[in-house]
Amino acid sequence: MNLGYLALELRRVLREPGTLLFIIGFPGAFYLLEAVIFESQWPARSAIDPGAVLLPAMAGWGVLISGMLVGARVMNEREAGWQRQLRLTPLTGGGYLLGKAAVGLLVSIPPPIVVALAAALFRDVRLDLGGWLFVTLVITLGGTPFAVLGLLIGQFGNKKNTQQIIIIGMLVLAIFGGIFIPLDSLPPWFTYVGYATPSYWLIDLGRAGIEMGGDPMRAGLILLAWTVVLAGAVIWRYRHDSARN
Amino acid sequence: MTGGRENLGQVKNPEGMDETLLSKAERRDTAVHVQGLRKHYGEVHAVKEVDLTIKAGEVVALLGPNGAGKSTMVDMIVGLTTPDSGIVRVFGLPPRQAVLEGVIGAMLQEGALLDDATVIEMVGMVASLHKNPLPVREALRKAGIEELARRRSTKLSTGQKQRVRFAVALVADPDLLLLDEPTAGMDVRRRHEFWHSMQEFTASGRTVMFATHYLEEAEEFADRVVFLRDGRIVADGSVAQVRSLAAGRTLRATISGVSEPAMRALPSVVNVEIRQDKVAVLSSDSDTTLRALLSRFPHARDVEVVGVGLDEAFLALTSRTRTSEGELS
Ligand SMILES: Nc1ncnc2c1ncn2[C@@H]1O[C@H](COP(=O)(O)OP(=O)(O)OP(=O)(O)O)[C@@H](O)[C@H]1O
Ligand SMILES: [Mg+2]
Numbered sequence: 001m002n003l004g005y006l007a008l009e010l011r012r013v014l015r016e017p018g019t020l021l022f023i024i025g026f027p028g029a030f031y032l033l034e035a036v037i038f039e040s041q042w043p044a045r046s047a048i049d050p051g052a053v054l055l056p057a058m059a060g061w062g063v064l065i066s067g068m069l070v071g072a073r074v075m076n077e078r079e080a081g082w083q084r085q086l087r088l089t090p091l092t093g094g095g096y097l098l099g100k101a102a103v104g105l106l107v108s109i110p111p112p113i114v115v116a117l118a119a120a121l122f123r124d125v126r127l128d129l130g131g132w133l134f135v136t137l138v139i140t141l142g143g144t145p146f147a148v149l150g151l152l153i154g155q156f157g158n159k160k161n162t163q164q165i166i167i168i169g170m171l172v173l174a175i176f177g178g179i180f181i182p183l184d185s186l187p188p189w190f191t192y193v194g195y196a197t198p199s200y201w202l203i204d205l206g207r208a209g210i211e212m213g214g215d216p217m218r219a220g221l222i223l224l225a226w227t228v229v230l231a232g233a234v235i236w237r238y239r240h241d242s243a244r245n
Numbered sequence: 246m247t248g249g250r251e252n253l254g255q256v257k258n259p260e261g262m263d264e265t266l267l268s269k270a271e272r273r274d275t276a277v278h279v280q281g282l283r284k285h286y287g288e289v290h291a292v293k294e295v296d297l298t299i300k301a302g303e304v305v306a307l308l309g310p311n312g313a314g315k316s317t318m319v320d321m322i323v324g325l326t327t328p329d330s331g332i333v334r335v336f337g338l339p340p341r342q343a344v345l346e347g348v349i350g351a352m353l354q355e356g357a358l359l360d361d362a363t364v365i366e367m368v369g370m371v372a373s374l375h376k377n378p379l380p381v382r383e384a385l386r387k388a389g390i391e392e393l394a395r396r397r398s399t400k401l402s403t404g405q406k407q408r409v410r411f412a413v414a415l416v417a418d419p420d421l422l423l424l425d426e427p428t429a430g431m432d433v434r435r436r437h438e439f440w441h442s443m444q445e446f447t448a449s450g451r452t453v454m455f456a457t458h459y460l461e462e463a464e465e466f467a468d469r470v471v472f473l474r475d476g477r478i479v480a481d482g483s484v485a486q487v488r489s490l491a492a493g494r495t496l497r498a499t500i501s502g503v504s505e506p507a508m509r510a511l512p513s514v515v516n517v518e519i520r521q522d523k524v525a526v527l528s529s530d531s532d533t534t535l536r537a538l539l540s541r542f543p544h545a546r547d548v549e550v551v552g553v554g555l556d557e558a559f560l561a562l563t564s565r566t567r568t569s570e571g572e573l574s
Contacts, residue, residue: 004373012361081357084325085413088353089374090345 002095009103013070019107022069027062027111028118034058034180035123048212051123055115056206056213057179059135062111063143064173064199067104068166071150074100075162078155083241093235097148101231104147105140112136112206127209134209134216142205142219145198145226146173152230155237173199198226272337276301276421276452277322282331284317291317293476295331299454299469301420304447306463307456309473315456316354318473319425322454323351335421343421347375350419352410352427354456358398364409365394372416379418388412389442403430408439415446422446424455428462440466494531494552496538498524498545511537 013019031054038050077083086096113136119125127135153165174180176190177199183191194200201222207213277299284292292314299305307315320326322333324340335343343349359367368385372378385391388411393401401409407427414422427443428436436459443466447453457463463470464484472480493515499522508517513530528534531550538545 002373005370008362008366008370011366012359015361077359080360081353081355082359084353084355085357085371085410086374087325088323088344088349088351089371089417090347090376091374 002091002099005091005095005099006102009099010106013073013103013107016073019070023062023066023107023110024114026065027058028114030061031055031058031115031118032122049123049125051119051125052127052210053182053212055119055125056135056139056203056209057182059112059115059139060143060177060199060202060206061174061179062115063108063140064146064177064179064202065170066108066111067143067147068150068153068170070104070107071100071147071152072154072157072162072166074151074154075157075159078241079159083238087238093238096238097151097231097234100151100234101144101147104150105144108140108143108147109137112139131209131211135206138209138216139202139206142202142223145223145230146202148227148230148234149198152234152237155234155241173197176200177203179203198223201226274301275299275334276303276336277454278332278334278337279318279322280332282318282321282333283329284314284321284326285329290476292321292328295473295476295478297471297478297481299452301336301452302450303452303469304467305452305454305469305471306467307454307471307473308458308460308463309456310458313473314476315473316425317476319351319353319423319454319456323349323423325353347377347417348420349423350414350417350421351423352407352414352425354425354429357413358401358406358409360399361397363395363397364390364401364412367398367409368412368416371413375417377418378416381416384412384416387415387442387445389438404432404435404439407431408442411439411442419451421452421454424453426456426458428457428459436462493527493529494550496524496526496528496531496535496548496550498526498538498542498548500524500542500545503542507541511541 034054034057035051038054042050074083091099116132116136149169150166153169154162157165176183176194176197178186178190178194179199183194183200191200201219204213205216205219205223208216208219213219275298277297279295279297282292282295282297283290295314295318307318309315317326321328322335322340324333324344333340336348338346338348340349362370365381365385369381372381372384378384379387382391382394385394388408390405390408390412393405393409396405398406398409407430411424411427414424428439431439440462443453455462455467467484469481469483471478501522503519503522503524505517505519508514508519508524508526511526511528512533513528514526514534515529516527518525526534526538535548535550539548
């Protein structure tokens with residue numbers, strides 16, 4: 001991996017005024033807000049604490065938006081012709097992907113940590129060490145396909161449509177991943193569609209941390225498969241997208 | 246060999262065209278080798294059947310009006326655009342491989358700077374991607390932008406941006422530099438400064454090809470001038486030849502029953518244009534041409550001889566009317 005390239009990419013992302021807001025402010029605030037809303041509707045005798053149930057969902061949401069928004073930024077440099085300039089360097093499609101995805105991943109580290117802190121400090125959520133790891137670092141790693149997906153959208157989109165595609169994409173992924181509304185409170189077909197989305201498996205992976213998810217190995221493998229397919233598309237596009245626009 | 250070429254000099258070498266026949270030494274000596282290159286966009290044939298060989302160390306100006314296909318040529322040589330057909334070799338390598346080896350540096354026609362990075366960050370990033378880059382400071386110095394190092398690219402003037410892009414191209418320490426209208430948007434003084442930094446680069450024996458609209462740039466800074474029009478090379482010669490072309494004269498006359506081959510057969514004729522009975526002949530030695538013309542066509546009327554500037558010579562070569570097209574292709 002090329003450190004000079006990675007360092008500048010990371011600096012550029014952090015320089016953007018909105019970045020800190022959505023990697024630190026957004027997910028924590030969302031978590032606390034949702035917790036308040038859900039608590040009022042929660043069956044009093046339920047064994048599960050809403051603060052804990054929302055933890056993987058909101059941590060996943062933070063990872064998902066950070067990865068996708070950071071990835072989609074490549075649209076700007078493509079439109080400016082910078083990507084054509086990069087194509088005149090020995091940077092390969094794989095190197096390009098690694099650099100960009102690494103930045104997306106690094107930026108996705110803080111959101112679940114902020115959510116976890118909010119859960120522990122304000123909602124008295126208690127997990128064992130493995131549980132905390134799942135809802136923070138593991139869920140960040142599981143977010144790789146979203147960083148790559150954002151990248152892919154930025155590689156195909158233009159100034160006019162990228163914003164819309166990203167927003168619609170994030171909402172669709174959130175709904176079928178059960179991020180805002182738990183899927184078991186919706187008609188079963190939501191769950192069936194959910195199986196086909198990476199967001200469902202991201203939350204499933206996180207829920208392993210609160211002992212509510214499925215087999216984390218299975219979720220991890222499905223997310224890996226998503227990553228491989230999307231990464232292949234990104235590399236292909238980088239190699240072929242050199243036309244003037 | 247294509248018909249459209251006015252071979253002013255540069256005898257083409259039909260042998261050694263196939264890269265497999267090129268020896269190692271030839272590869273080192275041939276910076277760019279282009280053969281049978283074609284590219285079309287829908288109905289538009291941007292480049293049609295171009296053959297071009299540039300020797301290492303040459304400084305070549307690619308001259309042509311808007312839409313002539315200059316940028317398309319440059320893009321194909323650096324490997325950003327895939328030709329429909331034809332061969333491109335840069336120091337014996339296919340473009341992508343030449344880029345990987347750090348052989349090519351290019352300044353493309355369009356923008357290509359990051360809005361959210363400083364000059365030194367951009368040049369530094371590109372340097373970090375190359376195998377054997379120049380020190381970043383040195384690239385900035387060579388491009389004459391040391392004092393702009395910490396400036397964001399949004400806060401640069403057009404001319405300054407151009408020089409940042411020049412630094413980005415230079416930092417690879419390439420053997421071949423391709424510049425697509427590098428001085429567009431610069432005032433005269435900036436243009437001079439730019440070419441001054443350029444000369445430092447070419448003095449080290451490196452190869453440069455630049456696309457331009459400015460004749461005086463081609464004349465002043467190139468060893469060789471290639472005229473492109475409608476996707477074809479219509480003339481290719483040394484600067485001295487272009488100068489003599491500029492020193493040429495246009496002869497006009499009305500001659501009934503005139504034919505183009507007959508006119509072209511006259512001595513020192515560079516170009517012929519015929520509209521009905523009216524002939525315009527571009528000559529590198531008007532006295533000789535005029536004598537021959539009068540002896541061969543004693544009935545010629547309205548004879549006049551006018552001087553042509555480089556501009557007119559350029560126009561004659563690059564924007565010839567369709568009447569002579571048939572003869573050309
Ligand atoms: N991506 C593209 N899609 C469609 N047509 C194109 C594209 N790129 C170039 N062309 C067309 O190909 C022709 C040659 O264009 P090119 O940009 O190579 O000319 P040029 O000599 O560089 O002109 P200029 O001096 O204006 O830069 C033009 O007619 C142009 O409209
Ligand atoms: Mg051009």
